[in-house]
Each structure stands twice: as structure tokens, then as C-alpha cells.
Amino acid sequence: MSYETVRASDSDVADALTAERKRQNGTLTLIASENHVSEAVLAAQGSELTNKYAEGYPDSRYYGGCEHADEVEKLAIERANALWGAEHVNVQPHSGTQANMSVYLAMLDAGDRILSLELNDGGHLSHGHPANFTGQTYDIEHYHVDEETGYIDYDALEAKAHDFDPDIIVSGYSAYPRDVEWERVQEIAEAVDAYQLADIAHITGLVAAGVHSSPVGIADFVTGSTHKTVRAGRGGVVMCQAEYADAIDSSVFPGSQGGPLMHNIAGKAVGFGEALEPEFETYAQQVVDNATALGERHSEHGFSLVSGGTDNHLVLVDLRESHPDTSGKDAETALERTGIVLNANTVPGETRSAFNPSGIRIGTPAVTTRGFDETTIREVADLIARVIDSPDDETVAAEVSQRVDELTESFPLYD
Numbered sequence: 001m002s003y004e005t006v007r008a009s010d011s012d013v014a015d016a017l018t019a020e021r022k023r024q025n026g027t028l029t030l031i032a033s034e035n036h037v038s039e040a041v042l043a044a045q046g047s048e049l050t051n052k053y054a055e056g057y058p059d060s061r062y063y064g065g066c067e068h069a070d071e072v073e074k075l076a077i078e079r080a081n082a083l084w085g086a087e088h089v090n091v092q093p094h095s096g097t098q099a100n101m102s103v104y105l106a107m108l109d110a111g112d113r114i115l116s117l118e119l120n121d122g123g124h125l126s127h128g129h130p131a132n133f134t135g136q137t138y139d140i141e142h143y144h145v146d147e148e149t150g151y152i153d154y155d156a157l158e159a160k161a162h163d164f165d166p167d168i169i170v171s172g173y174s175a176y177p178r179d180v181e182w183e184r185v186q187e188i189a190e191a192v193d194a195y196q197l198a199d200i201a202h203i204t205g206l207v208a209a210g211v212h213s214s215p216v217g218i219a220d221f222v223t224g225s226t227h228k229t230v231r232a233g234r235g236g237v238v239m240c241q242a243e244y245a246d247a248i249d250s251s252v253f254p255g256s257q258g259g260p261l262m263h264n265i266a267g268k269a270v271g272f273g274e275a276l277e278p279e280f281e282t283y284a285q286q287v288v289d290n291a292t293a294l295g296e297r298h299s300e301h302g303f304s305l306v307s308g309g310t311d312n313h314l315v316l317v318d319l320r321e322s323h324p325d326t327s328g329k330d331a332e333t334a335l336e337r338t339g340i341v342l343n344a345n346t347v348p349g350e351t352r353s354a355f356n357p358s359g360i361r362i363g364t365p366a367v368t369t370r371g372f373d374e375t376t377i378r379e380v381a382d383l384i385a386r387v388i389d390s391p392d393d394e395t396v397a398a399e400v401s402q403r404v405d406e407l408t409e410s411f412p413l414y415d
């Protein structure tokens with residue numbers, strides 16, 4: 001892959017693209033929601049399908065010339081079925097947020113009630129934040145994680161559900177290091193006559209590989225992203241039982257989207273195909289093993305982990321006890337100058353603010369794609385600790401940066 005064709009007509013954009021490739025190659029991506037797709041997925045996303053209008057669904061389109069678009073979307077659907085085993089899947093949502101929107105629009109009226117995890121505790125904007133359409137359209141209440149344990153407080157969730165009488169309970173999170181009790185949430189939802197929307201955006205790939213429990217077959221609706229732990233390029237999917245298939249399909253199109261991004265659906269088809277190979281299970285298991293090893297090493301360094309560890313691909317470090325004068329934002333900034341890229345994150349019982357929170361979220365999907373194992377990830381934990389222990393020390397920064405260069409050169413991404 002090279003940007004010569006772009007360069008021939010636009011050197012400004014080619015420069016930025018080349019620099020971005022260099023940035024991804026030369027830094028450690030520890031942002032828990034990011035990953036690196038294969039060149040096959042990149043190529044499919046860059047295909048002529050970007051030119052094609054295919055409003056509708058396979059064999060039932062509003063435009064002519066859709067025979068190859070149909071093939072691609074059918075392949076994506078078939079492979080999604082093989083990966084997650086839902087009764088019905090729609091691969092057209094442009095993003096995870098759009099997938100969630102399709103469920104809300106299909107099942108709720110404006111003013112209906114959604115019960116979801118608070119954003120500060122690990123929830124997502126599309127679960128009812130006041131700045132999001134969900135917070136503006138629906139009546140929102142939140143449940144929480146237990147501040148002491150860091151685990152979802154299911155008893156409090158149950159009590160809140162009986163109190164609030166929601167129409168949808170959202171499970172599945174953006175910054176939650178533990179397994180989710182899908183059955184428990186489903187029982188609570190059924191007891192109050194609500195649906196469960198399990199948003200597995202972060203763990204779509206882990207669920208597909210069977211290294212994380214699956215809500216499919218339990219929750220009424222399951223939404224996912226296709227660019228986080230499954231490496232199928234940017235986008236979303238929505239899954240449901242057969243009885244809701246028509247409602248969901250018409251909620252995606254024409255309810256909330258126009259023409260599907262057929263080039264991205266081609267990327268999904270290719271990435272899903274890759275995820276069906278046996279190597280993907282090995283990859284997903286390594287993602288989890290690496291997160292476990294990273295968490296253990298951080299604990300050895302005296303860092304406090306929310307919930308004490310992890311069951312999935314991420315750890316959430318609460319810096320307040322070990323480094324009271326260093327905010328998550330300070331840590332993020334200090335690390336970024338050494339080529340270690342992660343994000344500041346709120347922690348349960350946050351005492352700072354969403355813009356300058358007290359924690360950092362560290363995810364292993366992207367570095368595992370480039371070949372990191374437990375030995376390498378332990379060294380990464382050591383480097384992170386060195387920087388956070390001395391965020392203003394330029395000698396430490398230079399040494400860590402040097403080591404990051406060596407590591408990224410030993411584990412190259414795109415050539």
C-alpha cells in the first residue's frame with residue numbers, strides 16, 4: 001500500500017496520510033477502542049463500492065446495478081452469523097452509535113425510559129448522555145458500579161429498575177474491565193417488562209472468538225462495533241431475535257440512514273472472514289492474556305486497578321492513591337511524548353472532571369495485533385510506570401521514547 005496515487009493528485013492529503021501511517025507504525029496504540037486492520041480490509045474499504053448506492057437490502061434495492069453489492073453484503077451477513085450466531089443481523093449501521101440508535105428508534109417513542117450505566121462509571125455517550133440525542137430524546141436514569149469493588153452493582157441496578165420502570169436497560173460498556181452478567185440483567189429487564197440492549201462495541205471480537213461471555217441468545221438486542229476487537233474496519237452491526245428483524249431493518253434504513261457504506265461493508269465482510277480463521281481465536285486469547293499480564297505488572301508497580309484486575313482487553317488505572325498529584329490527563333500527555341498513546345478516563349467515584357479525570361484506560365487489542373505477548377506487554381507496563389513516576393523528567397522520557405522506537409521497529413505494522 002502506498003499513497004503514490006493520492007500524491008499524484010494531492011500532496012497535502014498524501015503527506016498527512018503518510019505521516020499517520022508513520023505515527024501508527026512508530027507508536028504503541030494502547031487506546032482500548034482502537035486496532036489495526038489488515039491490508040486486505042484496507043483495500044476493500046478503498047474499493048469502488050464507495051461509488052455505489054445500494055439503498056435497501058440484498059435482492060431488494062432501490063437502485064440498479066447492485067448485484068455485486070448484494071454479494072458483498074450477503075457475505076458480511078453470512079460471516080457475522082457464523083461469528084455471533086444471532087437469529088438476525090444487520091451489517092449496515094455506519095457506527096456503533098448508529099447501531100444503538102436503530103434499536104432505540106425501533107423500540108421506543110420519545111420520552112420513553114432508558115436505564116444505563118453512568119458515563120463516568122464506564123458507559124457510553126449513546127447510552128443517554130445529555131449532550132447526545134439519547135439524553136435529549138429519552139428519559140434517562142443511570143445505574144452505577146460499586147465504588148469499593150469496581151464491579152457493576154447488580155442489586156442496586158435491580159432496585160433502580162423496579163423504581164424507574166425503564167423500557168430499555170442498556171448493558172455493555174466503554175471502560176469496564178470485567179465480564180458482564182447478561183443473564184442477570186435480562187432477568188431484571190424481564191421483571192420490569194423492559195428490553196435488554198447489550199452493547200458489546202468494545203468486546204465484539206472477544207465475544208466472537210469465545211474468550212468473553214456472549215449476550216447473544218440472552219439479550220433482546222445486541223449491538224457491536226466492527227473496528228475495535230474485531231478488525232473489520234470502522235462501522236457497526238446490530239443483532240436481534242427474528243421477531244424484531246423487520247423493525248430493526250427498517251429502523252436502520254430508511255429510519256436513520258440513507259445509502260449503506262458499501263465499501264465499509266466490504267471491509268466488514270473481509271474482516272469477519274479473517275475472524276473466522278482459527279488464528280483469530282489465538283489472537284483474541286492473547287489480547288486477554290496480555291491485559292491480565294499488564295494489570296498484574298501495574299499492580300506490582302503499586303498502581304491501583306479499578307476492580308483489582310481485568311477479564312477482558314483493558315485495564316483501568318485509578319491514579320489517585322499512588323500518584324495523587326498526577327491526573328489521568330497529565331499521564332496521557334507525559335506518555336504521548338514518549339510514543340505511548342492511551343487515554344485519560346474517569347474512574348468510579350471520580351473526584352476530578354471528565355476533561356481532566358483521575359484514571360487512564362489501557363487496552364491491548366492493537367499492540368497484540370502487532371505481535372506483543374506477555375513478556376513485551378510487561379515491559380510496556382514498566383515503561384508506563386517509569387513515565388508516570390516521573391512525568392516531568394526529560395531523561396526518562398528520552399530513554400522510554402528510545403525503547404518505544406526499538407519495540408515498534410521490532411514489531412512493524414504496515415510496510
Ligand SMILES: *Cc1c(COP(=O)(O)O)cnc(C)c1O
Pocket residue numbers: 033095096097098123124126172173174175199201202225235236
Ligand atoms: C465505541 C463504543 C460504541 C460505538 O461508537 P462509535 O464511535 O459510534 O462507533 C458504542 N458503544 C460503546 C459502549 C462503545 O464503547
